[in-house]
Amino acid sequence: MNGFRTLVLVVLLLVCGCRSRVVYVQLTNVSQQPLYTITVDYPGATFGVNRLDPGKSFRYAIKPQETGPLKIQFADANGKTHNYSGLDLHKNDEGSAEVRLDQEKAEATLRLGR
Numbered sequence: 062m063n064g065f066r067t068l069v070l071v072v073l074l075l076v077c078g079c080r081s082r083v084v085y086v087q088l089t090n091v092s093q094q095p096l097y098t099i100t101v102d103y104p105g106a107t108f109g110v111n112r113l114d115p116g117k118s119f120r121y122a123i124k125p126q127e128t129g130p131l132k133i134q135f136a137d138a139n140g141k142t143h144n145y146s147g148l149d150l151h152k153n154d155e156g157s158a159e160v161r162l163d164q165e166k167a168e169a170t171l172r173l174g175r
Contacts, residue, residue: 082155086103086122086160088101096135096136097137102133105125133160
């Protein structure tokens with residue numbers, strides 16, 4: 062019975078010690094009008110938001126699978142498409158990216174923790 066308890070303890074320690082490294086991306090609309098069709102492309106995948114109202118935020122956890130830039134495309138209230146590219150992400154990055162969007166541009170800040 063002691064061997065079984067030891068095995069269970071080892072398995073629990075291994076499981077508890079494993080965690081997924083993610084980057085939390087927060088999109089915030091800092092303008093006075095809604096933004097539409099926001100697409101966020103990051104190394105290895107993509108996510109999107111159909112509409113983001115003024116003053117609202119959307120948070121999403123991503124797990125970059127390779128190295129590359131964070132790319133964002135969105136439409137302003139008049140339907141004009143805007144693009145942003147920047148913030149190089151790497152596999153196993155962990156932290157947060159804050160993206161502030163207005164009717165003309167996106168500005169992003171990356172905070173990584175190891």
